[in-house]
Amino acid sequence: MRSQRKTSRRARAAVLLVVLGGLLLFTSAYPAQGTASASAGLAEKADSGQWKFSRAIGIPEPAPYYEVYLDEGVYGSAAEDLRDLRITGSTGEPVPYYLESGEGTVEERSTAYSSILIRRADQGTDTLLDYRITPLAEHVDIQGNKLVFELPDESFLKHVEVWGGYDGNAWEPLATGDLYATNGLSADSIELEGSYKFSFYRLVVKSNPEGLNFPGLTLVDSSREVKMAGFMRQKTPQYEISQVENRTEIVISNKDRLKIARLTLGSTGNFSRRYELYDSDGIRLPVAGSGELYRLDFKDSRISRTDIQPLQASSSGALRIIIYNLDDTPISITGLKIEYLVDRLVFAGGEQEQGPYSLIYGNALAHAPQYDIINFKDQIAGDKRVTATLGAENMIPEAPSESPAQSGWFQSEWGFNLIIIVVSLLLILIVARKLGRTK
CATH class of the missing domain: 2.60.120 (Jelly Rolls)
Incomplete structure (x- = not known):
């Protein structure tokens, strides 16, 4: 009976010794695997790397929203796709923003109006041609910023003047330019400095003794060039x-x-x-x-x-x-x-103001941020936005790297493994001694 008990103890001790040895081998082969995986997951979600440059954002007056245009310095030092741009408040917290691109923001909107030539007259050597614009619908305003003329078939070069009027009787000077078709080259349009609502246009062809005719006029209203200017x-x-x-x-x-x-x-x-x-x-x-x-x-x-x-x-x-x-x-x-x-950043001010603000960039490891403010872009477009300015570029000092002494050796991967190994060896030693006593 006593012999059976000793045998049972030896068997349990041997099993425990095998388990502890296996635990030691597993820990050595797969060190802190769970901890490493969790750290890797957090690293994938968070930005890493160091921001190199900072620019103060000057705010001229309080406003619900601000917009700031980027410049050559930002494009030269930021990531090519601008994913590393961040706006920060006074305590360094990120301020949500959205990015507007010149090409992406400006929608191509072009409306064309036909016309009827209602009058032709000679004034000395000049020729006057009056056109009445045909509205798109009744009670809809006519608006345009470019005139496109139907040119004569022969080669020519003429200086012209363009006038506008609401009733075809009183005229206002609008632009001067050249219309020509020569050596395979041509120019058939006159750009206006703004968008006008005239219903009548007059073309004055200077020095036209040969009586060249311009039978057709198309008024074009294009928003692209006007909006792109900003x-x-x-x-x-x-x-x-x-x-x-x-x-x-x-x-x-x-x-x-x-x-x-x-x-x-x-x-x-x-x-x-x-x-x-x-x-x-x-x-x-x-x-x-x-x-x-x-x-x-x-x-x-x-x-x-x-x-x-x-x-x-x-x-x-x-x-x-x-x-x-x-x-x-x-x-x-x-x-x-x-x-x-250039592009511009739009961010909230007013009650949410957290200034003074800064723009930081120059981090190749940063990810593009995702802020809720982009969902309210259409509503923000109708609110007052004040244009802010970028200050001089400053280098951000590099943060000192954390040394092992600061983080604690026991918090590192090799320290964790060393503790597991020591504890395992102690347990094995205790079990071995107890097994020796039972013999």
Whole structure:
């Protein structure tokens, strides 16, 4: 009987010894696996990395909402997709915002009105043409900011004046410009400085002894250019010009990855050349217009088109213009300017004001934030928004890395494993001693 009890104790002790040994081996093979997995999950949800730059946001007056436009400094140092932008309040807490892009915000809205030529008269050598605009519906206002004329079939170049009126009797001067069709080049429209509600328009063709006629007029109302103006900026970029065989190549540097919407060449002399536009990867970019650059001086006038407008703004690190000269001498280029689109951030003020505010950026490891404020964008668009300004860029000091002594050796993975191993060895030693006594 006593022998059976000893045998039973030895068996239980041996099983316990095997279990403890297995626990020791499992802990060594899979150290703190649950803790590591939980930490990894939190790391995936939270931003990591260090923000490098800070800009104070100047608030001119209290308002329910503020808007602040980004600039070259932000584009040059922030992540390319702007995912690392953060607005912070006085205590460093994040302030919700949403981003508005120049291209994404401006909707393409274009309305066209036909017209009837109601009067033609000669005034000395000038010709007067009066048009009555046809409304889209009864009791609906007419509104437009661009006039497109039907041109004569022959080649010509005419200086013109445009006047507007409500009743066809009293007229107000609106714009001057040139209409022409020569050497395969043409201009058939006059841009107005604003959007007008005139029902009648007068075209004065200056010095028109040959009696050229412009039988048709279309009034266009386009909101795109007017709204885009708030997002548009201009600068002179760095560029290099080289002559390769019968081509002129211009490479424009865009290291800050600005969203270039237009390029304008300064030039002298007469020319008419075909051109192409490429990005830094060698992909050809589609452009507005006929793909020609020209500048033609006549006796008393000059017609020119020396701007290049991509159909979509490009943020490529470099743009390359290729001008085909054929057997002509290269164009004399005197300068180059670009127009680029910026973005703006909209954030709440008023009762929620937490200023002074700062904009921080420059963290490649940050994730794009998701704030509820984007769901109220349409309502915010109707509220008063005050434009804030960005201050000078400041470097954010790097946070000192946490040393093992500060965090405690027992909180680290190797410390946790060491404790498990020591406890396991002690238990094994105790069991072994008890097993030895039972023999």
